[in-house]
Ligand SMILES: CC(=O)N[C@H]1[C@@H](OP(=O)(O)OP(=O)(O)OC[C@H]2O[C@@H](n3ccc(=O)[nH]c3=O)[C@H](O)[C@@H]2O)O[C@H](CO)[C@@H](O)[C@@H]1O
């Protein structure tokens with residue numbers, strides 16, 4: 001397995017272009033199932049997750065052609081299989097979201113339940129209830145969801161009991177071709193859902209209320225192909241913003257939009273980091289001689305502070321002056337980076353959904369292990385500021401969501417390298 005080695009202490013100076021959003025790209029790829037015409041996606045990140053999903057979609061008979069720069073053309077001329085096996089779904093949770101589109105397009109699908117993921121139990125009950133409300137008959141058999149809709153799906157009023165990004169997207173993907181009107185209440189408003197909804201509309205869908213918590217979908221009888229540019233990855237952008245703040249220096253993040261990370265930059269500014277919005281991103285500046293102030297954060301649904309940036313912010317707080325209280329409200333087990341950060345000398349105590357971080361004067365490099373995608377980038381961020389060398393194992397987590405991570409950081413002067421392992425199997 002590959003490892004990442006970082007020698008901390010270098011200031012970061014330079015420019016980092018933000019890639020297309022993983023969490024939008026994989027939902028847009030699933031949307032290709034809904035039409036027999038080609039869907040051309042540009043600004044596509046090349047990541048382990050987009051590769052896995054491409055593999056799964058090919059198993060359904062789609063052609064998935066990648067061409068440079070960052071373009072993928074998906075074509076579901078004919079669906080030849082509606083079976084999503086465990087081995088392909090377990091690699092990436094979001095591949096469960098092919099169930100709705102397959103069901104809509106063919107009237108039947110058998111998709112493995114996604115495997116347990118380390119950040120929480122992450123059930124799919126809301127996804128299944130939404131599909132049932134649209135008329136799907138669902139049975140659970142030996143770890144698989146078997147769904148049929150012999151008479152097609154029908155529009156319905158669906159009120160989610162709480163906000164779920166995945167269930168909102170799944171319901172949307174299923175509702176666009178359902179007969180009649182669907183209203184989704186307490187829908188998630190994450191920008192990636194807006195991206196998906198706008199793309200579906202460009203394909204001929206009729207979705208109103210985009211970027212609000214009530215989505216109204218008027219079903220149409222077919223969708224056409226289109227060309228769509230994936231929105232910038234706000235989590236990648238936020239991660240590099242925190243990296244620049246942690247290491248010190250001046251980094252310009254480009255090819256994005258400052259408002260996508262407003263909740264994060266608000267907290268960074270409160271901690272003493274200089275953040276300058278630009279027309280296509282932000283500039284982050286910090287004099288490493290000036291110590292940051294501890295500030296508190298609570299993760300929330302968009303536009304609140306993203307849970308996917310919580311680990312990175314915790315890394316930043318390890319060197320701040322004072323105590324920072326971090327509340328994680330979205331996932332019940334998303335502090336696994338805390339013990340790894342403590343291996344570098346951080347002082348953190350965790351009680352349920354609350355972590356208390358007491359800033360220390362210095363971190364010292366050590367061997368650590370990535371436990372999940374965003375946890376792994378928090379270790380990279382901490383390693384950039386730690387004295388000496390940090391090596392991070394299990395970087396396949398990182399490869400799920402960060403395109404050209406080493407190259408992007410190296411371009412800003414970081415001493416980061418990948419040590420190739422014998423096998424990347426996990
Ligand atoms: C691929 C992708 O886009 N992943 C993102 C998506 O995950 P994902 O779509 O899985 O996150 P959800 O918003 O659905 O999950 C929020 C909470 O709802 C719970 N829940 C969800 C569905 C369900 O049927 N039942 C249920 O109980 C989950 O366990 C979690 O505690 O949104 C999360 C919250 O912003 C992000 O951290 C993930 O990066």
Ligand SMILES: C=C(OP(=O)(O)O)C(=O)O
Pocket residue numbers: 023092093094117119308373374401
């Ligand atoms: C948790 C994440 O992804 P997934 O939902 O695919 O596990 C993430 O992107 O941070």
